[in-house]
Amino acid sequence: MQRQFFNSGSRAISYFDSAPAQRDARVVLLIHAFPLGAAMWEGQVKALPDGWRLIAPDVRGFGGSTIDEPDEEPRIDDYAKDAIDLLRELEIASAVIGGMSMGGYVAMAILRRQPGVATAVILADTRMTPDTPEGRANRRSMLAVVDREGPSGVSRDMLPRLLGKTTLAQRPTVEPLVRRLIKQQSPAALRGAIQRMMERPDSQAVLEQLAVPTLIIVGDEDVITPVEDSRRLQAVIPGSELVVLPETGHLANLERPDLFNDALRALLSRL
Ligand code: MLT
Numbered sequence: 231m232q233r234q235f236f237n238s239g240s241r242a243i244s245y246f247d248s249a250p251a252q253r254d255a256r257v258v259l260l261i262h263a264f265p266l267g268a269a270m271w272e273g274q275v276k277a278l279p280d281g282w283r284l285i286a287p288d289v290r291g292f293g294g295s296t297i298d299e300p301d302e303e304p305r306i307d308d309y310a311k312d313a314i315d316l317l318r319e320l321e322i323a324s325a326v327i328g329g330m331s332m333g334g335y336v337a338m339a340i341l342r343r344q345p346g347v348a349t350a351v352i353l354a355d356t357r358m359t360p361d362t363p364e365g366r367a368n369r370r371s372m373l374a375v376v377d378r379e380g381p382s383g384v385s386r387d388m389l390p391r392l393l394g395k396t397t398l399a400q401r402p403t404v405e406p407l408v409r410r411l412i413k414q415q416s417p418a419a420l421r422g423a424i425q426r427m428m429e430r431p432d433s434q435a436v437l438e439q440l441a442v443p444t445l446i447i448v449g450d451e452d453v454i455t456p457v458e459d460s461r462r463l464q465a466v467i468p469g470s471e472l473v474v475l476p477e478t479g480h481l482a483n484l485e486r487p488d489l490f491n492d493a494l495r496a497l498l499s500r501l
Pocket of ligand 1: 262263264333427
């Protein structure tokens with residue numbers, strides 16, 4: 231995938247595009263999880279059926295995207311607005327809209343802002359509910375870790391929960407890959423994402439109105455957004471399909487790319 235750039239006001243938004251020249255291809259837009267960047271989606275290109283194009287933006291401050299300094303009144307909708315602006319810039323009127331975890335929160339914000347843009351939806355290892363008071367307290371602790379130790383501290387604290395127990399025990403290449411993807415990020419980007427996740431609203435109302443094919447994917451060893459969160463999503467999204475990946479944690483596409491890609495390909499092939 232080639233990294234491309236788009237300028238929005240004074241900021242640059244970077245994104246990976248699997249087929250920039252294929253303007254007539256159908257598009258799947260995937261938003262990355264926290265605290266990784268869009269490079270986490272590299273392994274999904276080979277899941278695309280013919281005629282499909284993957285576009286994966288880095289949200290503000292992540293990867294090659296810049297961030298406003300100061301980053302005032304951070305809202306999850308900022309990321310959604312950037313993604314919608316990117317699609318508009320590329321003259322893409324509609325796309326499959328998907329995301330993992332934080333990327334799922336962004337996908338829900340896109341659906342809230344511009345419901346007509348989605349031809350289908352993918353929600354991987356995510357949830358529709360806002361942070362609980364305990365979750366917000368954990369976010370404040372994480373902000374302190376970012377200020378004290380930067381991405382290395384976040385990586386150390388989160389890795390044991392980002393990956394499933396089977397991956398940690400039996401798939402030795404995944405942990406160094408995820409650590410590398412985390413350490414590329416700047417403290418300002420991590421701080422901005424934590425603040426945005428803390429402020430995100432409940433998305434149940436928008437999901438109840440969804441009238442496009444929706445694929446929900448979750449790892450059965452996900453401890454950050456456990457299977458019950460995905461079952462709740464399935465219960466509110468009309469006609470949605472839930473795929474539970476065995477022996478897989480929170481970062482399902484990196485832990486089990488084969489199974490994740492099967493589910494992605496199956497969805498795209500029937501659209
Ligand atoms: C993510 O994986 O994007 C985040 O861990 C989600 C969250 O912290 O709510």
